Amino acid sequence: MNAPIHPDHLLPQLNLRDTPTxxxxxxxxxxxxxxxxxxxxxxQHGRDESSxxxxxxxxxxxxxxxxxxxxxxxxxxxxxxxxxPFGVGTxxxxxxxxxxxxISIDVGRMNKVLSINAEDxxxxxxxxxxxxxxxxxxxxxxxxxxxxxxxxxTIGGMSxxxxxxxxxxxxxxxxENVLALEVVTASGEVIRxxxxxxxxxxxxxxxxxxxxxxxxxxxxxxxxxxxxxLPEAISAAICSFPSxxxxxxxxxxxxxxxxxxxxxxxxxxxxxxxVNAHSKLGLREEPMLLMEFHGSPNSVKEQAETVxxxxxDQGGNAFEWASTPEERTRLWTARHNAYFAAIQSRPGxxxxxxxxxxxxxxxxxxxxxxxxxxxASGIPYFLVGHVGDGxxxxxxxxxxxxxxxxxVAEELNHKLVTRALALEGTCTGEHGVGLHxxxxxxxxxxxxxxDMMRTIKRALDPLNIMNPGKIFTL
Numbered sequence: 001m002n003a004p005i006h007p008d009h010l011l012p013q014l015n016l017r018d019t020p021t022x023x024x025x026x027x028x029x030x031x032x033x034x035x036x037x038x039x040x041x042x043x044q045h046g047r048d049e050s051s052x053x054x055x056x057x058x059x060x061x062x063x064x065x066x067x068x069x070x071x072x073x074x075x076x077x078x079x080x081x082x083x084x085p086f087g088v089g090t091x092x093x094x095x096x097x098x099x100x101x102x103i104s105i106d107v108g109r110m111n112k113v114l115s116i117n118a119e120d121x122x123x124x125x126x127x128x129x130x131x132x133x134x135x136x137x138x139x140x141x142x143x144x145x146x147x148x149x150x151x152x153x154t155i156g157g158m159s160x161x162x163x164x165x166x167x168x169x170x171x172x173x174x175x176e177n178v179l180a181l182e183v184v185t186a187s188g189e190v191i192r193x194x195x196x197x198x199x200x201x202x203x204x205x206x207x208x209x210x211x212x213x214x215x216x217x218x219x220x221x222x223x224x225x226x227x228x229x230l231p232e233a234i235s236a237a238i239c240s241f242p243s244x245x246x247x248x249x250x251x252x253x254x255x256x257x258x259x260x261x262x263x264x265x266x267x268x269x270x271x272x273x274x275v276n277a278h279s280k281l282g283l284r285e286e287p288m289l290l291m292e293f294h295g296s297p298n299s300v301k302e303q304a305e306t307v308x309x310x311x312x313d314q315g316g317n318a319f320e321w322a323s324t325p326e327e328r329t330r331l332w333t334a335r336h337n338a339y340f341a342a343i344q345s346r347p348g349x350x351x352x353x354x355x356x357x358x359x360x361x362x363x364x365x366x367x368x369x370x371x372x373x374x375x376a377s378g379i380p381y382f383l384v385g386h387v388g389d390g391x392x393x394x395x396x397x398x399x400x401x402x403x404x405x406x407x408v409a410e411e412l413n414h415k416l417v418t419r420a421l422a423l424e425g426t427c428t429g430e431h432g433v434g435l436h437x438x439x440x441x442x443x444x445x446x447x448x449x450x451d452m453m454r455t456i457k458r459a460l461d462p463l464n465i466m467n468p469g470k471i472f473t474l
Contacts, residue, residue, distance in 0.1 A: 015469070016101040019058035023079040027059060027103070030071055034062040045086050045104040048096045051350040051400065052435055057084060057098040064109045066182060066190055066221040072105050073219065073465075074188030082465050085215040087128065087157030090149075092353050093434025095161065095214055099469040105219060107156055113137045114222065122179060122196050124224040127156025143227040146171035149430065150336065156220045161432040162212030166335070169255070169388030170262045170294065171228065173430065178211050182222035186461035196224055209456070214432050215467035217460050231262075231294035235304055236328040239316045240286040244268055244371055244383075246314040247287045248364045251387045253310045255360050259303055261388060263292040265335050268371070268383040271342065275334045278341030283334060284318050289387075290335050292328070335384065342382040342395055349380075349397040352409045355437075356420035357391040357429030366423050367392060370416045377408050391429035417443075433471045441472065 027035040036042070037059050046056030058081075061072045076083045082102025089096060098104065110126035113134065117123065118141040125134060130152045134145050149158060149165035157163075159181070164173035171177070180194030193206035210217060241247040244266070251264055266289055267275070273285045289311070293303040308319060322328045343351060358366045367385070374381050374394060385392025394416065396409035417427045417440050427433075427440035442450050450472050457464075457474065464474055 014054060014099055016055065017081060019081050019101055019103065020079050023075060023081055023103075024059055026075050027061060027072065030075065031061055031068070034064070034068075036060045036062070042104075045089070045096065045106060046098055048089050048091045048094065049351075050092055050094045050097075050434070050436065051352050051398070051406075052094040052097055054094075054097040054099050055101070057102055057104040060086075060104045060106055062106045062109055066110075066184065069105055069107070069184045069219050069221050070188045070190055072103070073184050073186070076103055076465055077187060077463060080463050080465060082468050083219065084467050085156070085160065085219045087154035088130065088152070090151035090153050091157065091161060091434065092355075092431045093428075093436045095432060095434045095467070095470060097435065099435070102465070107154065107219075107221070110156075110221065116141060117196065118143060118227075120196060121227045121229075122224055123227055124180075124196075124222060125155050127154060127159075127219075127221050127223065129155050131155065131158065138227060139230075141227075142230050144230050145177075145225060146228055147174055147177060150339070155223050155225065159211050159220050159223050160213065160215050162430070164386070164389075164391075164430040166263045166265055166386055168386060168391075168430075169264060170260060175208065175211055177226045178207060178223060179226060180224035181207055181210055181220055183210055183218040183220055185218045186463065186466050190221075191218075194224070212432070214434065214470050216457060216470055217466060219466075231300075233297040233300045234262075234292065234294055234323070234328065235300045236290070236292045236322045236331050237304060237307070238283075238318075238320050238331050238334075239289050239291070239308075239311050240284040240318040241289070241311075242286065242315045244287045245364060245368055246316065247289050248367055248387060250289065250307075250311045250314045250316060252360055252363060254307055255388055257306070257310070259306055260295070261291060261303060261307065262294040263290070264386075264388040265290040266383070266385040266387045266392065267334060267338060270380075271338050271382040271384060272334065274341040274345045274382060275337055278344055279333055279337050281334065288334070289316075290332060338382060338384050339395065342397060346380055346397045346399075348399065350400045351382075351395040351397055352406070352413065353396075353431070354394045354413050354416050355391070355428045355431040356416055356425055357389065358420050358423045358425030360388075360390045362423040362425065363387060363390050363392075366416075366419050366425065369419060370394065370412075373412055373415055377412055379405060379408055379412070386429075389429075390425070435470060438472055
């Protein structure tokens, strides 16, 4: 396997391109105050939740329409200057960093829900609409959008990184839920991919090509996604276990038995401890599964009873059930606050996060060995996982001023990814490749596949201005 990319080795690899004054002048002439070169604005748009560091973009354009995006891209193309799309900045793998300089296009003001087609279970939105905003807008129709990556990310950003999250075990990922896109290409042309129809055999599947392209092929400006009926009944439960292995074995049995569980999330004892301190909760400080069941009252009851029996066979205890929204929110606080609780548990730290996903039958093999390595390292960490689909995350909490801690954390991540790939898994289940997993992508897919990706990139972006330096190098 190629050596992993270390964040502290990133800066020597920077290949900054000059941003001509003429481009900045042209952008300011076109956008006025919506083009900012203020340092504080540029720095805000020059970092995400990763532990990487890079110089900020040369300017930030606040787009309010597809035309704005197209005009900004055309001007950047004229000067061969990179363009980096920006949603709300919640990505974890360095996607937003201007590693080759350039301008950031912020789509946060493109936040309109354009059309709700309740009878067809679809909705079309601008790229800056967030998932919480979308669900608030459609709730009166009795429908909802299920993809929940945890952060209140934009639908455009979620599409670009092929996000998923806690509901993916039942409702799938963005790949399965995006029907159509509007995209600004590297030349500034506006194209549409897909339709509101549920299926199509018309030519290449450009929608799937753009979903997960991480801004390297175009800027997504509009998205049509699937909606789902709000379940007649929802029940949530938490259950503590004597060991992580017992919790994982329970999850595997639930999935292999075909129980249509909507969510099944794992948090380890370290994370429970952090959440208790952060949110003033009194949860048992043991490995825990958080689960949710959707359906009719009878089916939800049947699912819950089946899961409780499976868990009891593995030593699960302290079941706590919730059926009202308020009770469910309280139970899910532990999962939703896990990242922030972990960061606050070690002031000044940064989290180096992992994102492997393996076939469900290999989950225990991958996870338990990785836990042993993390425990032996002495690096504080938290562990959460969408274990129903074999996806889990370690967050190694490092002091960014101690190089040795960073080195150890990267070694742990390297071992984890190596193990996942050996078990026929992937280096990233939902966060994307970005900067952090470029070498792992080569190992996972092979040089031939990455060369094919490069060929597509060169064909669609010959000047290499669309978020260059991400996924792979040219």
